[in-house]
Amino acid sequence: MTDANRQFRLAARPVGLPTRDDWTLTCEPIPEPGEGEVLARTLYLSLDPAMRGWMNEGKSYIPPVGLGEVMRAGGVGRVVASRHPDFAVGDAVSGGFGVQQYACLPGAQFTHVDPRLAPLPTHLGTLGMPGMTAYFGLLEVGRPLPGNTVVVSGAAGAVGSVVGQIAKLKGCRVVGVAGGADKTRYLVDELGFDAAVDYKTEDVRAALRRACPSGIDVFFDNVGGDILDAALATLARHARIVICGAISQYNNTTAVRGPQNYLSLLVNRARMEGMVVFDYASRYGEAVRDLSAWMAAGQLIAREHVVDGFESFPETLLKLFSGENFGKLVLKVAED
Amino acid sequence: MTDANRQFRLAARPVGLPTRDDWTLTCEPIPEPGEGEVLARTLYLSLDPAMRGWMNEGKSYIPPVGLGEVMRAGGVGRVVASRHPDFAVGDAVSGGFGVQQYACLPGAQFTHVDPRLAPLPTHLGTLGMPGMTAYFGLLEVGRPLPGNTVVVSGAAGAVGSVVGQIAKLKGCRVVGVAGGADKTRYLVDELGFDAAVDYKTEDVRAALRRACPSGIDVFFDNVGGDILDAALATLARHARIVICGAISQYNNTTAVRGPQNYLSLLVNRARMEGMVVFDYASRYGEAVRDLSAWMAAGQLIAREHVVDGFESFPETLLKLFSGENFGKLVLKVAED
Numbered sequence: 001m002t003d004a005n006r007q008f009r010l011a012a013r014p015v016g017l018p019t020r021d022d023w024t025l026t027c028e029p030i031p032e033p034g035e036g037e038v039l040a041r042t043l044y045l046s047l048d049p050a051m052r053g054w055m056n057e058g059k060s061y062i063p064p065v066g067l068g069e070v071m072r073a074g075g076v077g078r079v080v081a082s083r084h085p086d087f088a089v090g091d092a093v094s095g096g097f098g099v100q101q102y103a104c105l106p107g108a109q110f111t112h113v114d115p116r117l118a119p120l121p122t123h124l125g126t127l128g129m130p131g132m133t134a135y136f137g138l139l140e141v142g143r144p145l146p147g148n149t150v151v152v153s154g155a156a157g158a159v160g161s162v163v164g165q166i167a168k169l170k171g172c173r174v175v176g177v178a179g180g181a182d183k184t185r186y187l188v189d190e191l192g193f194d195a196a197v198d199y200k201t202e203d204v205r206a207a208l209r210r211a212c213p214s215g216i217d218v219f220f221d222n223v224g225g226d227i228l229d230a231a232l233a234t235l236a237r238h239a240r241i242v243i244c245g246a247i248s249q250y251n252n253t254t255a256v257r258g259p260q261n262y263l264s265l266l267v268n269r270a271r272m273e274g275m276v277v278f279d280y281a282s283r284y285g286e287a288v289r290d291l292s293a294w295m296a297a298g299q300l301i302a303r304e305h306v307v308d309g310f311e312s313f314p315e316t317l318l319k320l321f322s323g324e325n326f327g328k329l330v331l332k333v334a335e336d
Numbered sequence: 337m338t339d340a341n342r343q344f345r346l347a348a349r350p351v352g353l354p355t356r357d358d359w360t361l362t363c364e365p366i367p368e369p370g371e372g373e374v375l376a377r378t379l380y381l382s383l384d385p386a387m388r389g390w391m392n393e394g395k396s397y398i399p400p401v402g403l404g405e406v407m408r409a410g411g412v413g414r415v416v417a418s419r420h421p422d423f424a425v426g427d428a429v430s431g432g433f434g435v436q437q438y439a440c441l442p443g444a445q446f447t448h449v450d451p452r453l454a455p456l457p458t459h460l461g462t463l464g465m466p467g468m469t470a471y472f473g474l475l476e477v478g479r480p481l482p483g484n485t486v487v488v489s490g491a492a493g494a495v496g497s498v499v500g501q502i503a504k505l506k507g508c509r510v511v512g513v514a515g516g517a518d519k520t521r522y523l524v525d526e527l528g529f530d531a532a533v534d535y536k537t538e539d540v541r542a543a544l545r546r547a548c549p550s551g552i553d554v555f556f557d558n559v560g561g562d563i564l565d566a567a568l569a570t571l572a573r574h575a576r577i578v579i580c581g582a583i584s585q586y587n588n589t590t591a592v593r594g595p596q597n598y599l600s601l602l603v604n605r606a607r608m609e610g611m612v613v614f615d616y617a618s619r620y621g622e623a624v625r626d627l628s629a630w631m632a633a634g635q636l637i638a639r640e641h642v643v644d645g646f647e648s649f650p651e652t653l654l655k656l657f658s659g660e661n662f663g664k665l666v667l668k669v670a671e672d
Contacts, residue, residue: 059603060603061602061603061604224599229594243598243599243601243602244602245602246599246602249599255596256596256597256598256599257594257596258565258593258594258595258596258597258598259594259595259598260591260592260593260594261592261594262579262592262594262595262598262608263560263579263582263585263592263610264610265579265608265609265610266397266579266580266581266582266610266611266612267395267396267397267610267612268610269609269610269611269612269615270609270610271607271608271609271610272598272601272607272608272609273601273605273606273607273608274599274600274601274602274603274604274605274606274607275602275605276602276603276605279605
């Protein structure tokens with residue numbers, strides 16, 4: 001086993017929710033790094049809603065994963081062999097590991113992570129892509145002002161929980177939409193949200209109207225579908241909607257449900273804007289600095305949902321779509 | 337007849353297309369202006385898609401017309417009696433006349449129009465609300481850059497024809513979407529658009545892809561529905577969509593069709609933003625100056641579709657929704 005590199009490869013393009021048949025578990029020798037390359041052992045993999053989109057054919061913001069290729073995934077791990085001057089054996093690194101036990105990449109494709117800032121799984125969550133997405137999506141696209149009402153969907157998730165906490169730090173009234181009483185309680189009692197709406201048991205539109213008496217100034221959407229429509233029905237004048245994702249629509253076998261209430265953008269002179277985190281890559285350092293300082297000061301809580309066992313990847317991924325995960329979903333691949 | 341003021345009042349809230357039963361034709365004595373008021377005779381009334389929205393119950397960007405009230409409409413006319421120092425008998429004025437033969441309003445609610453700049457009906461089109469909408473919607477919300485590809489729907493209409501011509505003046509490649517060969521020919525041959533798509537006979541999505549090989553940078557939407565979805569499918573990176581109207585959806589008896597392809601905003605880091613012309617009221621003078629200078633230089637063509645006869649109002653209004661009008665739809669109420 002120690003000489004093997006097991007990998008999940010995309011075997012088929014799923015229709016609806018991915019099943020085990022959409023994957024092939026392969027096993028290869030652990031590669032040797034070539035000149036300028038680094039070999040790292042995967043410790044944790046990031047499981048993200050966006051992965052579902054990468055499994056589809058067709059143009060998106062990055063090319064799809066090809067059939068037969070190792071599934072794309074971010075991860076953190078430790079360097080086990082290096083032929084690049086910036087990396088030494090034992091260094092903690094993050095990068096595009098892929099769903100495999102070892103990743104051998106050009107050094108430039110790995111980034112050092114500082115385990116003193118936070119435990120390694122947090123580098124896939126609040127200090128990783130979800131944290132970057134929350135930080136730049138909220139601050140650069142949503143542009144909240146102190147006193148604004150900010151609503152976030154998927155609020156207990158990896159991105160949403162950071163969005164809401166940053167908005168609080170910026171002096172906003174914050175309302176989260178999440179599924180289940182455990183999550184809504186967590187948002188209000190632990191993360192300091194002003195209110196939370198349980199989409200599984202409440203009329204979201206009515207609940208948002210109650211929670212946002214002067215309307216929504218910034219809506220950060222991870223979910224789409226009915227929740228986006230409910231938010232559109234509750235916009236304040238000059239509202240900003242950040243389209244970060246639409247997890248409710250990713251496994252549709254029929255067409256995406258478009259937002260019926262989009263003419264609220266006209267009535268309220270509001271805007272809806274999409275964002276992709278990679279566009280802010282040159283500024284990740286700025287976000288990590290702010291986010292880790294807030295964590296150190298106890299003003300920002302990071303929570304990961306760690307599932308142990310590389311082979312559980314196909315089933316663990318599905319937790320994202322059932323809403324079973326509570327915090328950033330991370331697959332533990334090996335002990336540090 | 338000369339002492340009477342005939343009026344169309346809203347009798348019922350229409351379901352779908354308005355019918356004659358939704359109106360009452362009333363007749364009242366011509367009012368006497370009170371202190372500070374001005375009485376003007378209606379010469380031309382502006383018929384606009386937005387009027388359909390004003391007939392519905394419920395909050396929008398302005399309150400609905402109440403049942404029993406004279407239907408709201410912009411118009412131009414001549415002052416016939418004045419108790420306001422800024423207005424003299426014979427002055428040409430524009431304002432919220434309403435669908436009636438005489439309007440008696442506080443002087444501040446009328447604006448002088450200069451008949452030397454253009455014939456009176458043009459003051460309801462290119463130099464009126466549609467022109468203001470086109471000017472500020474395109475330049476302030478769409479923000480086209482020289483070399484950008486600008487697409488406009490309802491391109492032969494009062495707003496769309498001005499949008500496209502301004503975009504050409506700003507150095508853009510311009511594509512119009514309109515219904516019928518007469519209109520598409522007019523856009524290309526008379527107004528100088530680079531291309532036009534006939535939504536009645538062409539696959540709009542395929543035609544837009546052909547006409548916009550590098551994607552759409554600015555989409556100015558007056559129509560909604562399938563045409564909005566086709567444009568969303570053809571966006572360039574960082575595109576701007578101006579939501580000015582959605583005439584395809586105004587007479588729906590079922591829910592509005594939301595744009596299924598809205599996640600293209602995410603993929604393309606694009607934004608969709610609503611606009612209401614009244615927000616730019618303090619800057620109308622700037623637009624009239626530019627638009628009338630372009631007209632005088634032969635760089636901007638204004639076209640009105642004038643229908644004669646006050647009593648034809650209910651049927652004439654419907655031309656907007658069948659697409660029968662060709663240019664700004666104006667109802668002629670009386671000879672100047």
